Amino acid sequence: MFHPLRVSEVERLTDDSVAVTFEVPPELTGDFRHTPGQHLALRRVIGGEEIRRTYSICTPAAGGEGSAAPVLRVGIRLVDGGAFSTWALKELAVGELVEVMPPMGRFRLVPRPGHFAAVVGGSGITPVLSMIATLLAREQEARFCLVRSDRTVASTMFLDEVADLKDRYPDRFHLVTALSREEQSAGLPSGRLDRERLTALLPALLPVPEVAGWFLCGPLGLVSATEQALRGLGVDRSRIHQEIFHVDDGSAPAPAPPSAPDRAVLTATLHGRSGQWAVQERESLLETVLRSRADAPYACKGGVCGTCRAFLVSGEVRMDRNFALEPEETEAGYVLACQSHPMTPEVELDFDR
Ligand code: FES
Known part of the structure; x- marks a missing residue:
């Protein structure tokens, strides 16, 4: 709301x-x-x-x-x-x-002792800044390593806030900066952080197997490259958390597979009230709900923010894309309504769970 x-x-x-x-x-x-x-x-x-x-x-x-x-x-x-x-x-x-709307999203760090790390690009620093400041203030036994990638110093967001954290926690906060378009006197040589570079860099910076949580945030290319590097270094999927900013890959939604039903009916519960509607061709289940219920939750409609998350009570759906839900959430039965299309003649969603 x-x-x-x-x-x-x-x-x-x-x-x-x-x-x-x-x-x-x-x-x-x-x-x-x-x-x-x-x-x-x-x-x-x-x-x-x-x-x-x-x-x-x-x-x-x-x-x-x-x-x-x-x-x-x-x-x-x-x-x-x-x-x-x-x-x-x-x-x-x-x-x-x-x-x-009140705060939401499952890309989060609940403060606890341990070693944490983030690889961020551009505005991807924003949520991670909150994580670092909260964690280091609350947990004396916590450490954080931040690898941030930006184009130039002038285009770097929250430069002073990150520098303040470095001054306040010199022993527990490790900052590494990579600029893609500018040489710097300290930090990494210029150039893009790709999978190969990250595979060599990360083990040199910190004890990779001991990191309790990795937080990757920024453009799709950097987040995917870091995830691949981490998986290649043996990091378990459950320790990698990702948030992608602004995905616009220009790809059209995939056409419905032949096994998709010609007609489908959606039942949805939202804010305690249920309704039932026919799903029109090609529309997402979010659009089906929005035709009658303007209070259906959404923000990006692009599979990125997770605002439209709903529990799949019965039936089956296919999602065009998902950059928001963690694997445990999809395994537990959650879907993104803005990306979902029915694969069975009847589908039931619960937005309240
Ligand atoms: S509205 Fe953002 S993921 Fe569906």
């Missing part, structure tokens, strides 16, 4: 990115507590069209019950032709109202 929140600060980070802080009224403080790594879905009518986007929270999570209210801030980078990010960079001002 969206809540209108007032913008209390807009801070320019780089030429093409801003950090936007929201004021959370006291009665919503509990709803807006986040676990480091989570994101917010934002909604706004721009040019007469409703636009939704998800952006990761960059600020540390609050402590336990009764602790001070956390600051709710997201990082937004301009995407070419992106309606929301263009509006956020050019027009969004302090005092404006934006509709915001």
Whole structure:
């Protein structure tokens, strides 16, 4: 459910990115507590069209019950032709109202002792910044190694915040920077981080088998290359967590396979109310629900954010793509409604589970 929140600060980070802080009224403080790594879905009518986007929270999570209210801030980078990010960079001002959904997402790090690591590219630093700051403040026995990849120093988001963490935790925070388009005096030689480079680099930086959790965030190419490198180094899939930003590979959804039923009926439960609808040709199950229920949850419609996650109660579906659910979630029966198409004449989804 969206809540209108007032913008209390807009801070320019780089030429093409801003950090936007929201004021959370006291009665919503509990709803807006986040676990480091989570994101917010934002909604706004721009040019007469409703636009939704998800952006990761960059600020540390609050402590336990009764602790001070956390600051709710997201990082937004301009995407070419992106309606929301263009509006956020050019027009969004302090005092404006934006509709915001409470934090969600399963790309998260619940603080605990241990050695953790992240490989991030560009704005992928945003959720990881919250993870590092929260973890190192709360767990004296935790360490973090961050490998970040950016084009140039000038285009690097949260440069000062990461430098502050380095100063505050010199022994427990290890920072390695790779710039793809600029040489630097310290850090890695310039160039892209590909699978081969990462396979050589990561074991030289830290004891790979001892890392309790790997957090990969950024463009699809970097995240896939790192995952392949880690799998090649023997890291178990369950220790690798990924979040992809802005996937637009231009690929059209796959046509329905011959085994797909000609007609299908969807039953869905949402906010305690159930309904039944015929699924129209080629539409996703999310679109089927949205035709009658405007409160169906979604943000990206691209298989990336996980906002449309639903439990498959009965029947079978196929998903066009899935960059949001972890393997344990799909194995447990969860699907992305925005990517799902029926493979049986009857399908039942539960959005409330
Ligand atoms: S709406 Fe984002 S994954 Fe479905």
